[in-house]
Amino acid sequence: MSKVARFHQTGGPEVLQLDELELDTPKADEVLIKINAIGLNRAEVMFRSGQYLETPSLPARLGYEASGIIEQLGANVSHFNIGDKVNVIPAFSMNEYGTYAEKAVIPVQAIVRQPDSLSDQEAAAIWMQYLTAWGALIDIGQLSAGQTLLVPAASSSVGLAAIQIANQVGATPIAITRTAAKKAVLLEQGAKHVIVRESQQIAEQVQLITGGKGADMVFDPVAGPSLGELADVCGQFATIFVYGALSPEPTAFPLFAALEKGLTFRGYTLFEFTRDAERLQQGVEFIQKGLSAGHLKPVIAKTFSLNEIVAAHQYMESNQQLGKIIVTT
Template sequence: MNTNTVIKFHEVGEPEVLQYEQEAIKRPKNGEIRIKVEAIGVGFGECLYRRGWYIQETVLGGSLGNNAVGIVDAIGPDVTNVNVGQKISLIPSFQMNEFTVYSEYAIVPAFSAAPYFDSLSIEENASIWMQVSTAYGALIHYGNIDHSDTVLIHPSSGGVGIAAIQTAKKVGARVIATTRNPDKVNSLLDYGADHVIVTSTESISDGVNRITKDIGVSLVFNAMTGNVLNELVEVTKPGGRVIQYGGIGGEDTPLPFASVIGKGITIQGYTLYELTYEPSNLEKVISFVKEGVESGIYTANVGRVFDFSDMVNVHKYLEAGDMAGSVVVRVG
């Protein structure tokens, strides 16, 4: 096979701007590897990038993704950490405007190679690295939470939210999860949440105050935009922290200045990349994830599996905002 099917886009906009194209299979350069992609983990950030709203500059004529599972079928010069024929996962540690992962064959930096877990399925491997790494960076690397903390995860039913529940429980913290769908309560409890607030029937502030007896939480892990910070700061303890990692909703998010100052709250913007761009951090993330998988802390959280030919509908599903677990695309 001499051609490679890739998904690119030449204008920002709705999911329909994604196009399937054929190009010659390329050789990896110095420090790069080529993988035959078996599955791609996709996330909402890719929708933002496609619309030109992401933290990374959108490059037209480019592709998407940085989270996949595949078999190494070629290595460039000076690559020593993987071998041809080895099955690997990718840990998101490069910008989407640098490499093409929505493809049958992907060339990526060799340092992005992460272990493939034989105890997990291909889809589960594709769902774990981005999600757990994101949660680890916020809750452990920056948040430094432990058994004395109560953490609010908003929302909780997507792949990163579930990984955040499991990460917080790994270090013994108490977890308050949120969902707008009452049908998801039992699954969130099964993943380890101690309490679940159904935001379609109870406000976050009422729920947190009820659960904590008006004490509040020490850390909020939030992906929503809009006026949500008012309520999240209200339920955060004095001296606590709100970590904003996502942009679901795509709205302006006003800062409740008086409450933040009055309570000494830290509002921290966060992305996975500030963690994974640093090689010494990558070693810590990989060690943490391996320990969690091998001990059974991180269990399967794959929600929907799509075919590679259906990527437009994958993006529509992500933008509908009613995920239950991670979204994975099978290739080939």
């Protein structure tokens, strides 16, 4: 038996409950993992509330990330062994698999060996954030030295990952945050500049920082009305990646900025490459090198136990965190 966090109806954090379920036996190309730590993601909050890319099949599991130890191997699994320490990466549907559990069956294409230098909690905090940022900024966007990257919602784990990756390739990350409370820590985490929405004009600050050139790239999880403002501060032929929908308001297309500047708008999720073995391996290698060199360092905001899963989701929805929320088993 295993404790598994599930929801039997969509809604707020309170719909999450721990169910005692009989363990599944891994089928071909699957492994059973004893979970040590789980990384929480905004996508799971949206899935739980019924506002995600796919509709949950109730009662639904959830969870994209974890660190753990392999306990059983399904057929066809030859490059992992029982006892291996591994990490789960987002490369599956939560209607089929989920990591919010003491033990979970996971498809083998969604696991990688845990980096030796990381604790279980750190290892549960790396793959969603760094792969999401790598896929857009490096694999697709080809962000390079001398370019300027604008990062809204910069205190999220993915926002911090984008800042670190920009620094790794020699670009200039500009963080955008709602209040001044997180400005100092964003600078400590590598942002070259921080724009505070409540007291500063984004357009004015980007003009000053870039010498009137505008941003080369935007990495936006918010969308909504602010997309037009972001388009206005872009330079010629800039790319805007939209990888989330945190704003509850409609997103109007900034037509005139797009036409005038030749902007590229790119809807994006990491799933477009995590199921492509070759591209995924490139991302994993980039991240492993960054971790080894010290360019990439996961930031853990707060840790909860699995019994506190409701409180963990409540904390995520409070938007107080800087970095990754971790749940231990």
